[in-house]
Amino acid sequence: xxxxxxxxxxxxxxxxxxxxxxxxxxILSVSFLLSSKSTLIAAVPQSNGSFRSVYxxxxxxxxxxxxxxxxxxxxxxxxxxxxxxxxKYHSPLAFYAKDFVYAAEKYGIPWQLxxxxxxxxxxxxxxxxxxxxxPFGWGIHKSGTLCFTxxxxxxxxxxxxxxxxxxxxxxxxxxxxxxxxxxxxxNRDGSxxxxxxFFLDELGSFNTP
Numbered sequence: 001x002x003x004x005x006x007x008x009x010x011x012x013x014x015x016x017x018x019x020x021x022x023x024x025x026x027i028l029s030v031s032f033l034l035s036s037k038s039t040l041i042a043a044v045p046q047s048n049g050s051f052r053s054v055y056x057x058x059x060x061x062x063x064x065x066x067x068x069x070x071x072x073x074x075x076x077x078x079x080x081x082x083x084x085x086x087x088k089y090h091s092p093l094a095f096y097a098k099d100f101v102y103a104a105e106k107y108g109i110p111w112q113l114x115x116x117x118x119x120x121x122x123x124x125x126x127x128x129x130x131x132x133x134x135p136f137g138w139g140i141h142k143s144g145t146l147c148f149t150x151x152x153x154x155x156x157x158x159x160x161x162x163x164x165x166x167x168x169x170x171x172x173x174x175x176x177x178x179x180x181x182x183x184x185x186x187n188r189d190g191s192x193x194x195x196x197x198f199f200l201d202e203l204g205s206f207n208t209p
Contacts, residue, residue: 076101078111080208085115091124093135096151103159109167114159116199117181120192125151137182174200 082097093100093115104111115124118135122128125135132147138158139146148154162177171177178186178193185192 077208081203081206082111082115084208085203085206086124089119089124089126091119091126093118093125093151096155099152099155103155106156107159107163109159109163112200112203113162114155116196116203119199120195 076098078101079097082100083094086092086094086097100115101111103109104114114136117137118124121137122135125133128135129145129147132145133149133151133154134140134145134147135151135154136158138154138161148157166172166177166180171180174193174197175186175190178190178196182192
């Protein structure tokens with residue numbers, strides 16, 4: 001039997017090589033991506049205590065700093081949820097639900113965090129000094145009381161402060177935030193953090209009609 005010419009062998013062998021070689025490369029690439037994704041997920045820090053990480057509240061990845069564009073409308077599900085949530089507690093903040101969502105997007109924080117803190121600190125703005133517009137207990141201590149000119153300013157300033165002074169500093173769980181926001185409660189019984197978590201859980205399961 002005569003040996004086949006090298007050119008004829010190449011016609012058959014080369015396509016087979018590329019077919020199986022390409023498939024192998026695709027399989028290896030997919031396996032690598034899946035492995036990387038698992039590694040990234042496992043690398044997200046989790047609280048060892050009874051508090052969940054603040055970033056577990058994100059329904060999507062947080063926005064990239066510097067790329068903020070307003071997309072908050074009155075029909076936004078988050079806005080409607082906050083309106084009805086605050087209304088349930090007869091809170092004056094129900095009229096400013098859109099401002100909470102807007103500030104959360106602007107500074108890249110969970111949209112439920114400030115509403116939950118406001119409920120814990122002042123029953124959603126119902127228990128604040130007259131004409132103070134500070135429902136968060138932000139800057140209120142023995143030395144004096146920090147007030148804002150209106151609810152909108154208070155929401156924006158505190159959202160910015162939470163981002164810059166807490167989250168950017170690595171304080172990203174309720175327990176960690178409490179250690180600086182309310183160290184007395186942190187060192188005593190954790191009631192502040194438990195209260196905030198209670199309202200976070202309620203917002204997480206809140207059903208609008």
